Amino acid sequence: MPLDILFEIFGHLHPLDVLHLARTSRGLRTILMSRSSLSVWVSAFSNVRGLPFCPSDMSEPQYANLAFDEHCHV
DSSP, X not given: OOHHHHHHHHTTSOHHHHHXXXXXXXXXXXXXXXXXXXXXXXXXXXXXXXXXXXXXXXXXXXXXXXXXXXXOOO
């Protein structure tokens, strides 16, 4: 499937779902963790109302992990 179609689909997901999707296979991780997929992450974050913007010192996947994953980060 072409990447632009995948990016369109992934952009409608919740950021935690995109993060989980990136953890499912090496191929998806390579795609979703690259800077070329920034639009996917921005679209996914726009699906969550009231969420502050991603801090400048974090990447979007790091922010999704911090904001939505259930693991302790201390």
